[in-house]
Amino acid sequence: MESSDPDPTDDSSMDAFLDKFQSQPYRGGFREDQWEEEFDKIPLFMKKAPSEIDPKEFPDLACLQSIIFDDERSPEEQAKTYKDEGNDYFKEKDYKKAVVSYSEGLKKKCADPDLNAILYTNRAAAQYYLGNFRSALNDVLAAKKLKPDHLKAIIRGALCHLELKHFAEAVNWCDEGLQIDAKEKKLLEMRAKADKLKRMEERDLRKAKLKEKKEQNQNEALLQAIKARNIRLVSESVGEDEDSASNGLAEMLLHGLSSENPCGARLSIDGQGRLSWPVLFLYPEYAQSDFISAFHEDTRFIDHLMAMFSEAPSWDSEHKYHPDDLEAGWLLASTSRMRTGQNYTRCPLRAPCCRCCSTPGAP
């Protein structure tokens, strides 16, 4: 060359540079048939990062990542990088990846308790938005252990308890947070909400307890009424035909009334202290039955039969079931299961039901 400092206006140097390509081939360029795929693998231009980075497939990205997560950097620096990565995922609402990043940051076990508290709190937030409230709560507890006055952790913890319907705990956490910042609006609103829900829950518990107590008293009254009428209850247990103990009676009554009666009808007592029974009419000749859900003890069999057989049932092929011709066998404790060899006793159709039940010495 004529001079060491090339003159920009000198066209000859440019010509010389371009002449090189006439003789030397260009190397490292995109292949014409796959240039789009190759373009996508360059970190600068790729549209989305791969879920796994294969160094052979993505050498450039792998290099960048190893720079970022160089093990020669301190655990604090690495943890902070993971925290920032997690925060980026969080902003994109990719909470699962955020959890992974925060977890990697925690694995570094760096010596900075504040940073670890933030990692736990942020992971708790990600878990919360994934609906994993218990995992979120565990993270919050870990964060609080590291930094007791970390307000964000306490707010998150209160939110978790609220979602888990631990309303009393939610109120307590709000109070704890308000010790740190007495005017934190989120805590004030959340506390009012949790307190209201807590009181409603307490009301519901009281209501259920009262209802249970009322039913218990009702059953007790039923048992007393049955005993007062000298009615014998046949036990379900084989060989136990005598009166059971009071507790046994209550238990058997409850069991019998609730389980053997698919219609849901049950023994009841009216305002004057009179009983109505669920009663089964069996027609062994045709293996048929009728169920009366509320047979008042003062009513007569004949009145029920006249209503039941005012029209001939379909199974009465010989049309011989008329109220006047019927004979009723009475089985004590109609809710008990049928057993072979059970004795029947004749019952007058035109007498009130209660007189049959209380006949002394009836088998």
Add this chain to the structure above:
Amino acid sequence: MRGPGVGSGLSGERGLSGKEAGADTEVAELLPFLVPGARADLQAAAAQHVLALTGVGSGRTLLAGQTALLRALIDLAVAPIPAPSRDASRALVNLAADPDLHWQMLAADPELPVRLLRCVLDPQWPWAEELAAVLANLSREPAPCAVLTEKLVAAEPERLGLERLVSALCMPSYNASAPLHYLGPLLSNLSQQAEVRAFLLDPDRCVVQRLLPLTQYTDSSVRRGGVVGTLRNCCFEHRHHKWLLGPQVDILPFLLLPLAGPEEFSEEEMEELPVDLQYLSPDKQREPDADIRKMLIEAIMLLTATAPGRKQVRDQGAYLILRELYAWESEPDVRMACEKLIQVLIGDEPEVGMENLLEVQVPEDVERQLQELDQQEQQELAQERRDKGAPRT
């Protein structure tokens, strides 16, 4: 209005009343044994003597005249273990029970309220309950109460302020060895000050809300009564009634619940009541202390001072609870307060311009008539008490 105080029940042995002549000298001779640096066993013996003296009025008057001795006693009361602080603290409770001695105590040590407060709010202080009782007694009178309020407000940077006091009151486990029940009457007395009420009723904070569950605190009528007294004083602020009765605070159920008994209501009536009063257990007990029941009624009465307040109280089924209370109540003055409140709820609305009963300008002659009527009522009450043969102290 004078707040609840602590009596002289903490006194030691009686009977050490010396003759008037030479009594001053004898008391003064205790001073060297009380001062910091004296031998611990001598301090303890001297403190016991002082405690015994505070059991009688003349002894208290005698001690209050000895400024240096008062100072030494105060120093001993706030001294850390192993100083015999307990007897000194108890002596202070007895001295503070006498309003006439407050100015002498404050003259002996102007920093007395702050020093006591620092100990009371120390979660490890073993005699915090006694010192809380001293503060409760001191704050019964307006002047010491104002001084204490000023100190509390000024002490906020040290976190010795009202926020800390309310927190300790709301957390019975704040001090493992002292339940601090007397913080209740202390706060009640303090809430006679406008600044304290402003703090309690700050909508940007959560203060009065945290006090509400304590109306049902079963372990101590002292704490319970103090909180109810505080709430009643807050209800004088009619400008805050809308907030107090609204969903952010929801004060009414907490005032009605202690007045509710085991009576059953129909389903329609039940729906009218707040959730806290629905489906109460058949063994529900009413507030056993008649004075607290009366304060609860007075608080509700204050909430009915404005037309919107009356509507809200009425709409939340207060009448149902008060109707049953009236049938059950046997204390004449509580019964009368209940009757008045029922009349307000079921009576006609006042004339236009007189809706806020706390702001109505009463003509002088009407006021005189009302005072005469009040006196007549008081006489009738006194007569009724005499007829029952159960005079109240």
